[in-house]
Amino acid sequence: MNANLSKYVDYRASLGFLGSVIKYMAIPLAVPIAVALYYGESLVPFVVTLGVMLGVGVGLERLHSEPDLGHREGFLLVSLTWLVIPIVGAIPYLVAGEGTVAHPVNALFESMSGFTTTGSTVLGEISFERHSRSILMWRQLSQWLGGMGIVVLMVAILPELSVGGAQVMDAEAPGPSLEKLTPRIRDTAQALWRIYIGFTVAALAVYYGLHLAGVAPNMDFYNAVAHALTTMPTGGFSPEARSAEAFSPAIQWAITVFMIVAGTNFALFWYVLKGEPGRLTGNTEFRTYLTAMGVVGTVLATLLFVGIGLQTTPTNVGEIPGNLEHSLRQAAFQTAAIVTTTGYASMDFNTWDQSTQLILLFAMFLGGSAGSAAGSIKIIRWYLIQKTIVRELFTTVHPDAVRPLRLSDDVVDEGTVRGLFVFTMTFLLIFAVSAVVLYLDGLRTGVELSAIEAVSATIATLGNIGPGVGIVGPMNSFLPFSNAAKLYMVFLMWIGRLEILSVLVIFTPSYWGS
Amino acid sequence: MNANLSKYVDYRASLGFLGSVIKYMAIPLAVPIAVALYYGESLVPFVVTLGVMLGVGVGLERLHSEPDLGHREGFLLVSLTWLVIPIVGAIPYLVAGEGTVAHPVNALFESMSGFTTTGSTVLGEISFERHSRSILMWRQLSQWLGGMGIVVLMVAILPELSVGGAQVMDAEAPGPSLEKLTPRIRDTAQALWRIYIGFTVAALAVYYGLHLAGVAPNMDFYNAVAHALTTMPTGGFSPEARSAEAFSPAIQWAITVFMIVAGTNFALFWYVLKGEPGRLTGNTEFRTYLTAMGVVGTVLATLLFVGIGLQTTPTNVGEIPGNLEHSLRQAAFQTAAIVTTTGYASMDFNTWDQSTQLILLFAMFLGGSAGSAAGSIKIIRWYLIQKTIVRELFTTVHPDAVRPLRLSDDVVDEGTVRGLFVFTMTFLLIFAVSAVVLYLDGLRTGVELSAIEAVSATIATLGNIGPGVGIVGPMNSFLPFSNAAKLYMVFLMWIGRLEILSVLVIFTPSYWGS
Ligand SMILES: [K+]
């Protein structure tokens, strides 16, 4: 991507490229169509969508024939892609006309939640009585497609565009950069997609294998596909109303492992495949990520085990206090679900007490690794922010000392450090303002959110996590919000997914000027 | 202050200098002693304190005779001064044995709240029946002395020590730096003290003058002195249980003006005295400070005027909705009280509704000007953070552009920019963790804080503001907290007052090493 090719933004080039993306989105429609054929469900929602995708896609493609995109056109393409695809992707919900999601605002919310791998839902009732299997499969698939796009965006495109510290991955020697991985974005993308597809198939095999082995009665083939499709993108949608609570301990442990994989920098697996596993195990980000989950998980497991982490004793998941396996499993599952921003639930953590819920709420700000589909602020940024604070204390005492910031052995560019802080501060400012906006809208419309519930709904959507606590807890939905609040959260999911700054630039005058 | 004079920290030098500070603190004891003599109250609390100050002061002074302090010894001195003086300053409360403040933890809380100009109180009952006039005057005086120390610290000492962006004042051309103002710290201090004392006398004259003119019945000479002593340091302690609600509109307007003065960079007034008023009126920080207050105040006044900003209609301050003067006055007073971090109240804003209370809560993070006794994050940091975010968006679009950050005409050093972000992020992290600590402690001890109350108690103490909302509202107190929580807030007031990093450095190994 060449910088400043043209004097003004060539928006036709961005739209033309967007047309190709929309056109190719018609291919994955084969999945819900196959499901509909198998179960004898209506094909109309997907045929209509297919027509719209091909029509809009080919139409937009004609705007432009140049294969090359400039720097600024790249931003427009990225932002438009994650806005227009979710809009088109909402069509099946509207045409199907089943349940609460048939409303335009709800359909857009559910579709944006899917393609941004957020996993917040506005389905009033999740069941095969209310929704066809093919529509629910489209819902899972939207997360898988969104996650695929995000992994490529994070590893291959955003570092190129130098967005708010996204280039930090370049800084770490064992981590791959665009140049080191493969010479061209298309090759990088293909390498990453192979890894992503490989892990999806592996998850499917393990989930369904456990079912065939007799230790996962509820994990039939449909469920195995559905959950494999929403684990790898750290998505969290489930066709089960009670999420992973519906499954056996063996499945919950398996999902925990695959969530941890899904929150890891995918590019590191490329080195493992090349026979260099040390580049994964020695990677600073990977180690920090595991350490953070280890600390959060151990604290939660301890609180659950001794019994002070539970407010009410749930009857449907077995005794937890005093039971080591139950405490460990619930703690490990919820820690992985929150830190990787997947958002599955192995039990309703609304039954946890305020201390354990607040720990989960804090963990929502961590985020997984930079080269994955995980959302939120991300571990590597916190790691470097902490290092910068420690360095600032050192240079305050020793004003003449020069101390470059290092990640493993490489020096982190000071511009990247500033980008990290700018991103994190912008994220936190938007978070704080949005929590108040949602809280006040709740007061206005009588939703009666508590402050903590408003805070959790905000980080759940801005951080692309999915569920929050209380009214937006894992077994509840975002349905009670007003349409205005839902559209606001659609905006939060959109900008949160694209690292905020890559969307905000489009709204600056200097972007459109010469 | 010379950097790295010695290999290790010469803590005896810091302690020796601290001894001198403590010794000189005996002089202001003349004020409460005079009050006690006039009203025929006990002298014992102050005589005991006098003895301790002289004894400890002279004792510590003997540790060292060198007049020069190194860079690192400066940090130790600053931190110890704002820890040991509040401890010694708690003695009068303990010896007097009046009311709730006679308990050691409460005495330390009230004294730390005074010397850090915070203004949070643990007095269960504020009245002359419960507390002698001399003890209450000591409480007001502790804020005045603390404010005097802080102004010098902010303008003359911290920029020298290069603490977390505190040197930003140097960066602005019209603003003074140490070199430009006067050649030596002592001269700078004396110039600032004259301005500080001059405004205190002016406030006293206006407050008491309005009383003599018959438009301020309750503002007798004692009250005029007491409020002059707590306005200029942005302190907020009042011997009136209902704070500024006890006074006439004329007094409330006068206090509003003096609070705005108190939140202004004092060094700018030095230029005004030198006949260069343009250096005040053209100053970027001053203009941003006024603009911020103007925006917050206008929104609040509008919400109060149309009546949606009030939850319950208070009967003791007159009709507010529909009354222009009442709405304007309450909005202007509370805006100035919160943005300057003074913390007086012209009415109980617990009667305001959630929207207006949340606006106040947000305004608590603004803070006044850098060269004043105001606490919290401070306007200039937000101004530069906002400029940095805008620049980051620009350079994201134009990656080849070089754009130094400017404050007025001067370029802001990139190290200073980083220092700003590091400070603000550290402040926000400590704030977030502390809010949870206080919230959980409230659950543990049955104080029953709401999340918003815990948040407001945290920013009220860490930001040296004073009152929060709800249980810690302006007409309530911090008495219900556990001793552990009170000691934790003593810590927050201490580090918040000293710009956090100048205390934290002392806890790093590199500070004590060679
Ligand atoms: K998610």
Ligand SMILES: [K+]
């Ligand atoms: K204050």
